[in-house]
Amino acid sequence: MTRLDFNQILLSESEERLVKIAYLGLGIMGRPMAANLVKAGHDVTVWNRTPKTVDGARLAATPGEAARDAEVIWMCVADTKAVETVLFGPGGVEPVLRPGVTVIDSSTIAPQATREFAAKVRAKGAEFVDAPVTGSKIGAENAQLLFIVGGPEKTVAALDPLFMALGKKVIRVGETGAGESAKIGMNLMIATIFQGFAEALALTGKLGVPPEILVDLINSSMIKSGVTDYKASFVLKQDWSPNFPLRLMLKDIHLMLDAAKQQKLELPSLQQIEKIYQKAVDAGHANDDYAVTVETVKQL
Ligand code: NAP
Numbered sequence: 001m002t003r004l005d006f007n008q009i010l011l012s013e014s015e016e017r018l019v020k021i022a023y024l025g026l027g028i029m030g031r032p033m034a035a036n037l038v039k040a041g042h043d044v045t046v047w048n049r050t051p052k053t054v055d056g057a058r059l060a061a062t063p064g065e066a067a068r069d070a071e072v073i074w075m076c077v078a079d080t081k082a083v084e085t086v087l088f089g090p091g092g093v094e095p096v097l098r099p100g101v102t103v104i105d106s107s108t109i110a111p112q113a114t115r116e117f118a119a120k121v122r123a124k125g126a127e128f129v130d131a132p133v134t135g136s137k138i139g140a141e142n143a144q145l146l147f148i149v150g151g152p153e154k155t156v157a158a159l160d161p162l163f164m165a166l167g168k169k170v171i172r173v174g175e176t177g178a179g180e181s182a183k184i185g186m187n188l189m190i191a192t193i194f195q196g197f198a199e200a201l202a203l204t205g206k207l208g209v210p211p212e213i214l215v216d217l218i219n220s221s222m223i224k225s226g227v228t229d230y231k232a233s234f235v236l237k238q239d240w241s242p243n244f245p246l247r248l249m250l251k252d253i254h255l256m257l258d259a260a261k262q263q264k265l266e267l268p269s270l271q272q273i274e275k276i277y278q279k280a281v282d283a284g285h286a287n288d289d290y291a292v293t294v295e296t297v298k299q300l
Pocket of ligand 1: 027029030048050077078133
């Protein structure tokens with residue numbers, strides 16, 4: 001059996017081709033993702049706004065330099081503005097885009113902006129796939145991410161070996177932008193589930209229930225969730241070192257509220273949560289993990 005890879009190269013069913021990849025953005029998520037691509041044997045060049053290195057990868061001075069010979073240009077940066085800068089700003093990748101190149105964006109950004117960026121990338125003959133992730137820092141380090149993908153079916157299918165070098169599963173939601181639309185829905189669930197946990201901790205704490213016992217009860221019941229599984233041990237240790245920084249969850253809450261406004265939809269719980277996250281930012285917690293909001297809730 002044979003198959004075509006994303007660059008239309010004929011491979012046997014079991015064969016994996018080593019790919020020239022530019023990885024742009026070496027934050028909490030990007031750095032371990034780039035490191036896992038190196039570990040999988042790919043030829044990786046990295047760039048970060050504040051220079052950082054990844055063992056086994058070449059370092060470039062600009063996104064454009066990193067992308068010059070790349071077949072795949074993979075981004076994971078903070079927000080919509082950052083993606084726009086990396087793609088189209090000074091020293092960006094746009095001038096080196098050409099047919100045969102695929103741009104993958106694993107940042108969480110606005111679905112509408114994603115469609116606009118993809119159209120500009122396609123105007124240069126390259127392909128674009130939005131592939132935001134869930135799994136946080138530990139998922140990125142352990143190559144256990146879930147990719148939530150939007151883009152042409154054939155392109156997405158051909159990228160499967162690359163996604164599976166960094167993750168445990170790929171779900172193609174639909175066409176360009178659909179990955180980002182689903183991703184903000186997933187983070188809406190994370191924010192509301194965690195808010196329930198924070199409020200339950202605040203109330204039961206006042207009623208004299210030790211937090212360790214509440215966590216044991218949660219984990220022994222139908223209330224157990226991936227969110228509390230990941231976060232409870234950090235909360236019990238009051239360890240607010242960032243796995244998912246609060247500033248980024250607030251950025252995502254704004255993406256959700258903007259999308260809801262465009263759709264003329266009310267999201268009443270999320271509107272309240274936004275105020276709590278803003279309060280936490282005002283108290284100096286922007287760079288802490290969003291789990292620090294268990295403290296903010298106690299002080300309302
Ligand atoms: P992070 O640690 O804050 O890293 C952000 C990255 O973006 C850094 O490399 C930063 O460069 C770069 N950046 C910021 N503004 C930029 C600009 N204007 N131009 C160029 N580069 C810029 O964030 P992260 O946790 O890795 O998250 C990255 C993306 O993944 C975000 O969209 C986030 O929402 C999403 N995400 C995060 C998690 C998580 O649990 N952490 C999970 C799923 C999805 P500097 O180093 O120079 O600041």
